Amino acid sequence: MDLELKGKKALVTGGTRGVGRGIVLALARAGVDVVTCYQNDSEYVASLERELKETGGNHHVLRADLSDAAQISALLERTGEIFGGRIDLLVNNAGTISHIPYAELSVEEWTRVLTTNVTAAHLVIQHALPLLGEGSSVVSIGSKAVEAGIPLRSHYTATKAALVGLSRSLAKEFGPQQIRFNVVALGVIETENFHKMPQEQRELMAQRYGAKTALGRLGTPDEVAGAVMWLASDLARYVTGNTIGVDGGIS
Incomplete structure (x- = not known):
């Protein structure tokens, strides 16, 4: 199905690896012009730039440390310049x-995770507001950990819960402007880190977590991208303030 995304403009933060990379490439293949960002140089950055060049379109991979408010501001300013003052997604x-x-969780680590996962998202959205217009879609990547709760990840889970509250509130505030806010809550997704594991560990993890899902397997970045693309399309124009699970029916 053609979601009619060709020509739309998207900013995807942290898009050189894992789920973000899958989203960036899927959007580019659908004809969306994409800006993404990274914190540190790596082969992932260079290889993504090559793939985007081969795909065609107006794509940019920019360096930005999202723990730094000034760099977030600069990222959005540059994105606005590239896309002529507009972001659709x-x-x-x-x-x-x-x-x-939890008993050993330091203030420093709590603050680091909160800053990257919540404060950065808040600042990115805030700086993007002048670029968002009627029909724009804002999607935050969340986690099923919010519902399940996971030991040793209380700080991470708290940040993902915060994204749900932020999105629901913004959906109400900016609904009259026809700007939509949703969260995509992920289960266990096969990313580079998964494939870097020793084969025995990989098979054990796939078996253990796959058995917890209705579909009996782990997800892929492309499957996450599918949900994001749907939320970017006019098919989802009446969908806002929601958390959509992309988790294979995990329990």
Whole structure:
């Protein structure tokens, strides 16, 4: 099905690896012009630039540390310049995670994760407001951990819950302007980190978590991208303030 996304303009934060990369490439293949960003140079950055060049379109991979408010401001200013003052789709994908017993969770680590996962998303949205217009879609990447709760990830789970509250409130505030805000809550997705594991560990993880899903398997970045693209399309023009699970029916 053609979602009629060709010519739309998108900003996807943290799009050089994992789920973000899958979203960026899927959008580009659908004819969307995409800006994405990264924090540190790596082969992932260079390879994404090559793939986007081969795909064709007006794509840019920019460096920006989203823990720095000034760099967020500069990123959105540059995005506005590239796209002529317009963004049709904003995807808050950049995030971080760590696994720490709650009793040992330091203020510094709490603040680091909160800054990257919540404050950065808030600032990206705020700076994007002048670029968002009628029909624009804002999608934040959340987690099913909000419903399930996961030991050693209390700080991470709290940030993903915050994104749900932020999106629901913004959906109400900007609904009259026909700007939509939704969260895509992920289950276990096969990314580069999964494929870097030793084969035995990979098979064990796939079996363990796949068994918890209705579909009996893990998800892929392309399947996450499918949900994001639907939310960017006119098919979802009456969908806002929602959390949509892309989790294979995990429980």
